[in-house]
Amino acid sequence: MQLKDWCTDDRVSIRFYRGVIVLAMLCLANWSASAWADGRSGSDEDELVFSVFHGPATVVLADLNSNGHKLGDLRVTSLPIQFVSGEPAGRLDATLITTGINVPEPDDEIRISNLIFVFSDGIDQIVVNGSGYYPAAGPTIDLDSSLIRPVTGGSGQFAGTTGWAETRHFANNSWEHTFHLQMPEREDGRGRRHRRRH
Incomplete structure (x- = not known):
């Protein structure tokens, strides 16, 4: 499979976007836990x-x-x-x-x-x-x-x-x-x- 075909393959695209979403959710969960532990929840x-x-x-x-x-x-x-x-x-x-x-x-x-x-x-x-x-x-x-x-x-x-x-x-x-x-x-x-x- 050529690079062009890999980028347009639906199965690869779905796996790629799922990975991005999971990574974003993990980053958000880590930030929320840190803010909660800090006792201020990111507020001023x-x-x-x-x-x-x-x-x-x-x-x-x-x-x-x-x-x-x-x-x-x-x-x-x-x-x-x-x-x-x-x-x-x-x-x-x-x-x-x-x-x-x-x-x-x-x-x-x-x-x-x-x-x-x-x-x-x-x-x-x-x-x-x-x-x-x-x-x-x-x-x-x-x-x-x-x-x-x-x-x-x-x-x-x-x-x-x-x-x-x-x-x-x-x-x-x-x-x-x-x-x-x-x-x-x-x-x-x-x-x-x-x-x-x-």
């Missing part, structure tokens, strides 16, 4: 990581007729937070609602949480929502444990942010909340794009 976002701290949390059970281990129990708290430098950062306002009892083990609970981290004058806020396991006898997660929850939004310099936060409850009853934020790119008054930093 940049990760901002920082922590805030506070001492022991005073959590109030708002349902006076509850023994603290019932569905629908509401727990609330509000307390000051600070940066690692010790400088005041603002406050944490939070609610916990019990949605499951004796799960995954007897005397355990599932609680959904709504945590609002309010910075400086209140314009800059980060919203953290999620679900986790809690000891029925305790108002918070256990000492020397941690919980990861999604960041669902923010305001001010955190407007449009997403990501996740890890809450750590240390053995000495102090707390650390570490934010891993995907900060969207913003455009300034001159049409230049940049990312806001904390």
